[in-house]
Amino acid sequence: MxxxxxxxxxxxxxxxxxxxxxxxxxxxxxxxxxxxxxxxxxxxxxxxxxxxxxxxxxxxxxxxxxxxxxxxxxxxxxxxxxxxxxxxxxxxxxxxxxxxxxxxxxxxxxxxxxxxxxxxxxxxxxxxxxxxxxxxxxxxxxxxxxxxxxxxxxxxxxxxxxxxxxxxVINDESTYKFELGKGVTLREGKDVTIISTGIMVFEALKAAETLEKENISARVINLHTLKPVDKDIIIKAAQETGAIVTVDEHNVMGGLGSIVAEVVVEKYPVPMRIVGVNDTFGQSGKPAQLFEKYNLTSNDVVNSVKQVLEIKK
CATH class of the missing domain: 3.40.50.970 (Thiamin diphosphate (ThDP)-binding fold, Pyr/PP domains)
Known part of the structure; x- marks a missing residue:
């Protein structure tokens, strides 16, 4: 662990x-x-x-x-x-x-x-x-x-x-180098790209592991810099995998999904799904319970990937 x-x-x-x-x-x-x-x-x-x-x-x-x-x-x-x-x-x-x-x-x-x-x-x-x-x-x-x-x-x-x-902790301090404005590909994949940021990256990685067992190859990208965003890594993902799911702990409006969608719609439109809080307020509860209630778990990411792949077909 x-x-x-x-x-x-x-x-x-x-x-x-x-x-x-x-x-x-x-x-x-x-x-x-x-x-x-x-x-x-x-x-x-x-x-x-x-x-x-x-x-x-x-x-x-x-x-x-x-x-x-x-x-x-x-x-x-x-x-x-x-x-x-x-x-x-x-x-x-x-x-x-x-x-x-x-x-x-x-x-x-x-x-x-x-x-x-x-x-x-x-x-x-x-x-x-x-x-x-x-x-x-x-x-x-x-x-x-x-x-x-x-x-x-x-x-x-x-x-x-x-x-x-x-x-x-998913990074190795002895080898990790932070590049401002550059996204990081944590896992390669050819069928779909899961783009995440902050603590939700771990859920994205778990989702990719689950999808692999179902023969779905998911690329996982960590966008640690949200502004200026790495447009090149997003466009490359759109071109090479043809579908994108974003995941962040934010309202679906104005967060990571909006950032990625702005790039995709202008440069290389592909089917997208945004995993986030669906324009509502939270409530008191343990984080794990809240992630379940507001659909922010790795299983929710898996479901969104399957939805976007249906559109991709």
Whole structure:
């Protein structure tokens, strides 16, 4: 069994480790224990600031520091970082193209028992409409650490989407290399392509294994960078497999499915299905139960693959 680590946990550890290598500052909105920025706070208290329960002020202050030449991380739950502070992200960070890295934890249904108010299923759709911002959604702890270092090294605003629950580590830290804007083919296949991002990549891989037993060859792609998206890997998949299913822990509107569909419809139209939350709010429950209720399991991916293959015929 792979090691199980939450991407938010990997984020906190990455900040503390990279704090020895790079000069940057970290802001949080009274959630340091949950977002795991508290790990950085303990290591570098003089470079950590708690803005209190005031996300809009936090983003504005982070923008001010970035305007003075600093690299600044700002963390909160995705619901508040993308939702409550939208205006400040748009006008204070992205419009002047500043070095603020917004790292949003507790995204998606896997927030679990916190319920609908905290389960952010809209953040990708909200953030991707803003010019100048780069959007990352790492799959595991290894990719998270690499993504954070790339964010430090790359000028401009970032939105990094992180989860609450522990997820399997699928990458080997000794060999993994993060390439900004480049998707990763995790499994080759010729009949259909399953494209996923973040913690749902693991469900996509499980689905591909199930399909293989039924003699269906599924390619699996991890799109860790949602903006700018890797159009080439999507077009190649469409051309070579002729059908695509997307999987992400987000509303079907505005998320990964919308991103991929925009590329496919313009460049190489093929049958598609989008696996996601069907334009509704979540509810309180354990993540596994919620994934079952909202059709986000590997079995749901398998069913969508079979549907799209019927159209492909």
């Amino acid at each position: 792979s090691e199980i680590i939450a991407t938010r946990e990997a984020y906190g550890k990455a900040l503390a480790e990279l704090g020895n290598k790079y000069e940057f500052f970290v802001f949080d909105a009274d959630l340091a224990e949950a977002t795991k920025t508290g790990i950085f706070k303990k290591a570098f208290p003089e470079r950590f600031f708690d803005a209190g329960i005031a996300e809009s002020n936090m983003i504005s202050t982070a923008a001010g520091m970035a305007a003075c030449g600093d690299v600044v991380f700002a963390s909160s739950f995705a619901m508040f970082a993308a939702g409550r502070a939208f205006e400040q992200v748009r006008n204070s960070v992205c419009y002047p193209n500043l070095n603020v890295k917004i790292c949003a934890t507790h995204a998606g249904l896997s927030v679990g028992e916190d319920g609908a108010t905290h389960q952010c299923l809209e953040d990708i759709g909200i953030m991707r409409t803003i010019p100048n911002i780069t959007i990352l959604s790492p799959v595991d702890a290894v990719e998270t650490k690499a993504a954070i270092e790339v964010a430090i090294q790359t000028d401009g605003p970032f939105y990094v989407r992180l989860g609450r629950m522990g997820v399997p």
